[in-house]
Amino acid sequence: MTQTAAIGPRSSEPAEPPTFRHFIAGEWCDSTSGATFESHNPADTRDVIGRFQQGTPADVAMAIRAAADAGAMWRRTPAPKRGEILYRFGALMAEHKERLSRAMTREMGKVIAEARGDVQEGIDIAFLMAGEGRRMFGDTVPSELPDKWAMSIRQPIGVAGIITPWNFPIAIPCWKMMPALVAGNTVVFKPASDTPHCATLLVELMAEAGFPAGSVNLVTGAGGEVGDAIVDNPDVGVISFTGSSDTGRHIATRAGRKLKRLSLELGGKNAIVVMSDADLDLATDGILWSAFGTTGQRCTAASRVVVERAAVEPLMQRLERRARTLRLGSGLDESIDVGPLINAGAVDKVAGYIEVGRREGELVLGGEPARDGELANGHFFSPTIFRDVMPMDRIAQEEIFGPVLSVIPVDDYPAAVTAVNQTRYGLSSSIFTTDANTAFRAMRDFETGIVYINAGTTGAETHLPFGGWKETGNGHREAGHAALDTFTEWKAIYVDFSGRLQRAQIDNQ
Ligand code: NDP
Numbered sequence: 001m002t003q004t005a006a007i008g009p010r011s012s013e014p015a016e017p018p019t020f021r022h023f024i025a026g027e028w029c030d031s032t033s034g035a036t037f038e039s040h041n042p043a044d045t046r047d048v049i050g051r052f053q054q055g056t057p058a059d060v061a062m063a064i065r066a067a068a069d070a071g072a073m074w075r076r077t078p079a080p081k082r083g084e085i086l087y088r089f090g091a092l093m094a095e096h097k098e099r100l101s102r103a104m105t106r107e108m109g110k111v112i113a114e115a116r117g118d119v120q121e122g123i124d125i126a127f128l129m130a131g132e133g134r135r136m137f138g139d140t141v142p143s144e145l146p147d148k149w150a151m152s153i154r155q156p157i158g159v160a161g162i163i164t165p166w167n168f169p170i171a172i173p174c175w176k177m178m179p180a181l182v183a184g185n186t187v188v189f190k191p192a193s194d195t196p197h198c199a200t201l202l203v204e205l206m207a208e209a210g211f212p213a214g215s216v217n218l219v220t221g222a223g224g225e226v227g228d229a230i231v232d233n234p235d236v237g238v239i240s241f242t243g244s245s246d247t248g249r250h251i252a253t254r255a256g257r258k259l260k261r262l263s264l265e266l267g268g269k270n271a272i273v274v275m276s277d278a279d280l281d282l283a284t285d286g287i288l289w290s291a292f293g294t295t296g297q298r299c300t301a302a303s304r305v306v307v308e309r310a311a312v313e314p315l316m317q318r319l320e321r322r323a324r325t326l327r328l329g330s331g332l333d334e335s336i337d338v339g340p341l342i343n344a345g346a347v348d349k350v351a352g353y354i355e356v357g358r359r360e361g362e363l364v365l366g367g368e369p370a371r372d373g374e375l376a377n378g379h380f381f382s383p384t385i386f387r388d389v390m391p392m393d394r395i396a397q398e399e400i401f402g403p404v405l406s407v408i409p410v411d412d413y414p415a416a417v418t419a420v421n422q423t424r425y426g427l428s429s430s431i432f433t434t435d436a437n438t439a440f441r442a443m444r445d446f447e448t449g450i451v452y453i454n455a456g457t458t459g460a461e462t463h464l465p466f467g468g469w470k471e472t473g474n475g476h477r478e479a480g481h482a483a484l485d486t487f488t489e490w491k492a493i494y495v496d497f498s499g500r501l502q503r504a505q506i507d508n509q
Pocket of ligand 1: 166190191193194223224227231243244247265267298299349401
């Protein structure tokens, strides 16, 4: 069932990169296009990880047909039995954690410690959702009529279209596929074209865990071709997407025409507030981790620090001093703090925002691609800090998705709240303060789906709901039992054992 997978450091005499295939109806197969595309190591683009199938709408149609066919049996498999396969998959991921993590760092660039965390998130959600196989709770409630029973149960929707980004190439697909599958749906999975190898390794393990043929299908290829074909197909009942706002809007428009269930997770412009009573060393730790971890390419990354004026200078001193010591390089080296950006387009995008930032604030650190020595063949960008940024400046409003931090001074707590909330996004926020009253006000006042007290803006755990307010999404949540709401239909059931016709709202007066 497994394919030949080349993992590990590039050899000095590179062999021909391996070719990987779609996974449809339990078989590894080539695309009808006959074409492939390459995936590269962003830390050294000479390192070609492999060739992947350039999917077509015909490939997608086959995958959806396979998923629909498999669904007839899978939805009737008892949910605890489905959960047992998720347990096996979680255990297999744990067994292969280091291999998956190294493959992720090589393909996507995040430093190895973070890659291990990404895989661990996948394991955690597999185990959590495996348990849902034995819970999957609905309500049993009294009826308003005598001798009548009322309850609600969850049922699967059918085929789920799973479209994922490159920044959490194991965790995000697992966050979507685990609840979909345990609830009895089957899936067609289209990963980002920057991380098809991670997706392939994941699906290999899913096949090994025992998900039946057709229940999990992988189609690689371009968003416009493969993604649109998934969204448009009438046999796909629910779509779960994480990525850019532009693509999210595009998908929502198309899915809306067909009145499809759609869960969107579209990113943020997350802020950390630092009050003058805060532990500034702790705040510095939280800011550096949230701003420059994953090279700023997390939807929960902190790209704004809103600081009470009295704390600006001491915080800036700490931030600058510590940020200068961050080491850039290949994330496979355990001593590296910051890996590359995902691709050349991302470097251009970040560089464009640096020019915007120079007009809006004062550049105090970084501000350019890093190309010295071993960095020459990668997409590296220096950790960058702007100070004296205003809340409505473009660099404080638009998602840059890179290692760029804007420091925004404010007079007091009310001004901090205004700055935090003055954005079209609402994913994550945090506050550093030693005043319990201020902390509780922040929990109440910040308009985000996730709030951290005395921690950075990243660090979601899989058993709590994940998602955001406003344009971060469309109201759905991933993770926790809330994730099941995306992938199930509610069915209300009434059982009348009175032996006579009882009319609700009429015969109970
Ligand atoms: P995209 O939104 O383009 O990509 C995300 C996923 O959507 C990929 O699988 C992509 O496929 C797919 N896709 C692209 N076009 C379509 C389409 N027409 N129909 C269906 N699926 C489609 O994000 P990018 O990778 O281009 O990143 C750009 C920006 O998006 C980032 O700089 C960042 O601001 C934001 N972003 C936010 C993320 C988050 O976690 N919230 C994650 C990733 C990006 P393919 O890879 O083949 O193009």
